Amino acid sequence: MSPFAVARPDCTKCEVCPIHNLTLCRAADRETVSELSRISHDRFYRKGETIILRGDEANFVGNIISGVVKLSNTSRDGHEQLVGLLFPSDFLGRAFAETSRFSYEAATDVHLCQMERRSFEALLSRHPEIEHELLVATLDELDAVREWSAMMSGHRTMERLATFLFTLARRSESQHSGPEPDTPNPVILLPISRHDIADYLGTTPETLSRNFQSLVRQGVIRQHDVYRLELLDEDALIARTGETREELQAMIGNSA
Amino acid sequence: MSPFAVARPDCTKCEVCPIHNLTLCRAADRETVSELSRISHDRFYRKGETIILRGDEANFVGNIISGVVKLSNTSRDGHEQLVGLLFPSDFLGRAFAETSRFSYEAATDVHLCQMERRSFEALLSRHPEIEHELLVATLDELDAVREWSAMMSGHRTMERLATFLFTLARRSESQHSGPEPDTPNPVILLPISRHDIADYLGTTPETLSRNFQSLVRQGVIRQHDVYRLELLDEDALIARTGETREELQAMIGNSA
DNA sequence: CGCTCATTTGACAGAAATCAAAAGCGGTGG
DNA sequence: CCACCGCTTTTGATTTCTGTCAAATGAGCG
Numbered sequence A, B: 001m002s003p004f005a006v007a008r009p010d011c012t013k014c015e016v017c018p019i020h021n022l023t024l025c026r027a028a029d030r031e032t033v034s035e036l037s038r039i040s041h042d043r044f045y046r047k048g049e050t051i052i053l054r055g056d057e058a059n060f061v062g063n064i065i066s067g068v069v070k071l072s073n074t075s076r077d078g079h080e081q082l083v084g085l086l087f088p089s090d091f092l093g094r095a096f097a098e099t100s101r102f103s104y105e106a107a108t109d110v111h112l113c114q115m116e117r118r119s120f121e122a123l124l125s126r127h128p129e130i131e132h133e134l135l136v137a138t139l140d141e142l143d144a145v146r147e148w149s150a151m152m153s154g155h156r157t158m159e160r161l162a163t164f165l166f167t168l169a170r171r172s173e174s175q176h177s178g179p180e181p182d183t184p185n186p187v188i189l190l191p192i193s194r195h196d197i198a199d200y201l202g203t204t205p206e207t208l209s210r211n212f213q214s215l216v217r218q219g220v221i222r223q224h225d226v227y228r229l230e231l232l233d234e235d236a237l238i239a240r241t242g243e244t245r246e247e248l249q250a251m252i253g254n255s256a
Numbered sequence C: 001c002g003c004t005c006a007t008t009t010g011a012c013a014g015a016a017a018t019c020a021a022a023a024g025c026g027g028t029g030g
Numbered sequence D: 001c002c003a004c005c006g007c008t009t010t011t012g013a014t015t016t017c018t019g020t021c022a023a024a025t026g027a028g029c030g
Helices: A030-039 A117-126 A128-154 A157-175 A194-200 A205-217 A234-241 A245-251 B030-039 B117-126 B128-154 B157-175 B194-200 B205-217 B234-241 B245-251
Strands: A040-045 A050-052 A060-066 A069-072 A082-086 A103-106 A110-116 A187-189 A221-225 A228-231 B040-045 B050-052 B060-066 B069-072 B082-086 B103-106 B110-116 B187-189 B221-225 B228-231
Touching: A030 A040, A030 A110, A030 A117, A040 A060, A060 A117, A082 A194, A082 B128, A110 A117, A117 A128, A117 B128, A128 A157, A128 A245, A128 B082, A128 B117, A128 B128, A157 A187, A157 A194, A157 A205, A157 A228, A157 A234, A157 A245, A194 A205, A205 A221, A234 A245, B030 B040, B030 B110, B030 B117, B040 B060, B060 B117, B082 B194, B110 B117, B117 B128, B128 B157, B128 B245, B157 B187, B157 B194, B157 B205, B157 B228, B157 B234, B157 B245, B194 B205, B205 B221, B234 B245
Parallel strands: none
Antiparallel strands: A040 A110, A050 A103, A060 A110, A069 A082, A069 A103, A187 A228, A221 A228, B040 B110, B050 B103, B060 B110, B069 B082, B069 B103, B187 B228, B221 B228
């Protein structure tokens, strides 16, 4: 806050970043953080905005500071295929490739810490410890995607939905940074529409809706509004996933 | 071949490796190749052998020189869930993690270039250029898995099967190193049983069999034996994938 | 040859997609 | 404040596809 510090605002902004120690940045020493500060800048996207379009040159990458991003595989016939969701602290974009094989769209308002891809790549080559961090994150992500993919192909719609809701419940918890005990029960925040959820779970809005209503009728969840659920019976939800609590735990941290 | 060269066989073996320039090794200079030689050794697995068991300490990693490896997610109830297939030049195992989240099993006889995980990790930290190569390979793999996963969740069984067969056709081509024009048509080599294919495609052997027979009846393929198909009509196969030829191309190199 | 196991075929039940329509929700303008 | 409009979500009826159970066929092997 001193005038001297203010003279180089870029060099301190990362130190107040809320997700600083959850991302690649945690591997950076003081000097490297300052380098990161210099090549990164905040960028805000409105809900619905396209951040990167599939096939386009992806000239930047970034870390999500707040909000949720849809990762999708829009095919030429206009049909969108949701491939994953990205949450705060997740890395966005594709380093070391000219074009992105997926589209990124803001599912909610999004706050992104954005960097020119080239600058980021150059930084990685100067700082193998950061590149190493990215490698480990990517390996973890790959495992998580494979685990999700296995879950998806081996289960029916209700089990997929239950698993999806369970992971979201955990995510929502951690997003409840502030004290907000409206109810004694956990609240599940759905960042995307029914249509998109159906897409993500490989089904249709109609079938999805029937499964939602089935959960409501059986007292597992309550719908406050379309995007806000109350989890009434976690055990019942877990029972419907067809997985054990441990397996579900292993899947969390999964964003795709 | 000289007696002098034979004196240090480890230092040259990588230079005659058939997949040498398809793997991480291609980023290695002469000296680094020699280091790789020292920490790696050939290992052979028989069809059906487990290479790494899910949950176990994965103390080694490797590159597949020949053969096909099943990557699976065996759940506690004994039900195996196939997550991917690994082909020659693919990297096997998980660096930078104590345990493997998946099982690796030899689908055919497998020739592996195996390394102690710790030694490999140490080598990566000494040679950022190799680590970089691993990062890029992992990023590509992640894209491919996401693309496969999107395909899987958006299509029905016939479309999945057609896509699977198409990618195998391309793989089989490249494995036909020698001239083997038994027929004018491409030959598709299936490295795994019907049961495993069903598992991989998220269906049952019965439904899979019906779809296979449907392709046979419609003259798209011919079965020489259970593991060897002849592709009679590639266009018809592509039509059944529900994808364009371009999208399929993008998915190749995909092993999961 | 007789055994076992993998694959295929058949019959049926269940799950999900599709087609169609009603209900809910949010914004606009009267 | 209310009526209207467009959109999303839900519900209903029906068809299609897939899983399940059961049995037949086929392939490999001692």
